Amino acid sequence: MQASPRRQPTLDEVAARAGVSRTAASRAINDDPHVSQAKREAVRRAVQELGYVPNSTARALATRRVGAVVLAVSSDEPTLFADPFFAEVTLGVSSFLEQTDLELILLLAHTPRGTERLRRILAARRADGLMLMAVRGEDPLGRLAEQTELPVVFGGLPLHGTPRWYVDPDNRGGGRLAAEHLARSGRQRIAMITGQVDLQASVAREQGFREALTLAGLPLLAVEAGDFTLRGGESAMERLLAAHPDLDAVFAAGDGMALGALRTLRHRGLRAPQDVAVVGFDDLASAPYADPPLTTVRQPVRSLGREMARMLVDVIDGRDPGSLILPTRLTVRESAPTPAPRADAGQAR
Template sequence: MQPTPRRMPTLDEVAARAGVSRTAASRAINNVPHVSRAKREAVERAVRELGYVPNPTARALASSRVGAVVLAASSDETGLFADPFFAEIIVGVSGALEETDLQLILVLAKTPRGRDRLQQMVRSRRADGIMLMALRGDDPLGRLAEDAGMPVVFGGLPLAGEPRWYVDVDNRGGARLAADHFVRAGRSRPVMITGQVDSQVSVAREQGFAEGLTLAGVPLLGASSGAFQVEGGAEAMEQLLDAHPQLDAVFAASDGMAIGALQVLRRRGRRVPENVSVIGFDDLAGARHANPPLTTVRQPVRALGHEMARMLVGAIDGQDPSPLILPTRLTVRESAP
């Protein structure tokens, strides 16, 4: 009678022995730079103890990865680094990638030259995946994602279509929180400063605010659009005051625009919050230091970046992560008590 052949250990058994997930075990065995040193050492120990022999085909596939991911934004250098929103995104992305050996490549792709540089990077496979931020309208970066041939995670939904992988915040629900707060405070003549009309973020926030007012039976007195910066908010506030001098509440689709609105209201003799209440959207550091401190819808910006990076790493590793919507909440300060 011939002896029964010794059964070879499986990857699942290696993962169980090492106390890690099957994906982490696979990454460590295939020497993919997406796993911490502690997990790698635990897997290597389990491989030795069990006598596990890796699949050579899987190892060859894994070794084709380059160990880098791209964060691409439709922004220029000045706009990106002057905006605290993007700073928080980068901190969140970097924090998630600290758990891996992946390098982060930042690409500013607002200009044709920047987009060409990103396209060349994609064609030459100098990255394992891409995160896309700040897309508006028919941004060419959206079409690039379709042809990338590698995992692409969107930070925020584009205006058209729904990508396979994205992380967003509840923009619509957050704007409704602002409307509800105005209604409870007895404000009956609200206006809104919206962002760019070709931005899904702006559209969702405008819809949410209008819905909240409609449900309460309060009409929206007027709206004006502007860039998501202090200057855009100031210009829109001037227009709204000229058109609707009786306004008593302002919802701005970003903290920057709300701060611009506060400056104009103060210059034109309107007291906040006595005459006019103001609510922004973001809850970045500037909101706490505004004059007066800004009531605002808090979105978890750093968590947005962190979850984008985690989703991308999972997609690179062959998983199929589900899209994620992060919650928002209202932070009440002196501009709209």
């Protein structure tokens, strides 16, 4: 005779075993912060003793959550997540979400098809919140963020407007650090390779760099766009050398572009830093292994992802965290070393 399937315990039985009301049991199981620790512990023991398994559909309705968040990047580049910068951001997001029950949905959303896919996810509420990266000037992702009722955290400020919740590195301050270092090094003919002109990070880094050069009494010789890629940095460096063969320093607003600039210098038979000093921005894992090792402005890339996820979870849980600016600092290596002290430094005059 076939045994009948074992009956699953009910929420009422859990409540009775824990000595609490059905409502209190439900709230404890769904991690309601207003349930006392004593009741939460009693319900936890009852769940374990009875082998109670919450109904996922009922739980989602009770909490109005689906257990997923989206990280959408405004890019149509299929190899984007092989980019060290975005790989680090994603690792940071994932490392924080591992402490929660939330799943991560990664989405490239720069194309019309990608934007429509994100719109459907938001309209159907198949996610509890959204993180946006690399939002450009007139980006449809920005409009979607304005229209959705779900919480949205920006990784980096958009070019126009200031969102309610964002995490951003101190791009402007980092640009100033690069300029101050090159000025202290005695460089006089200084150029810059910037990223996409419709990204706030590009604009802010250039602003900070220009400001510090002006305070040092130095002009910015030229600016070329390099789209934050190694190949873009190579091409931009070629154009700079063609127009200004006597330049003696370049600030690339991303490590990938800085590595491209170094490659072009080698192909041209020029040395860094003897002929041209090179400073990057990011301090990615590849920077110490460049030829020569790259002086660069360090931004906490993995922390950027982790803080985005932390902020989004706070908002989902009903809190209203303040936005966050992460500090940057200069890491000095051989591509633009600290100048040696003068031999007569400290001598009496």
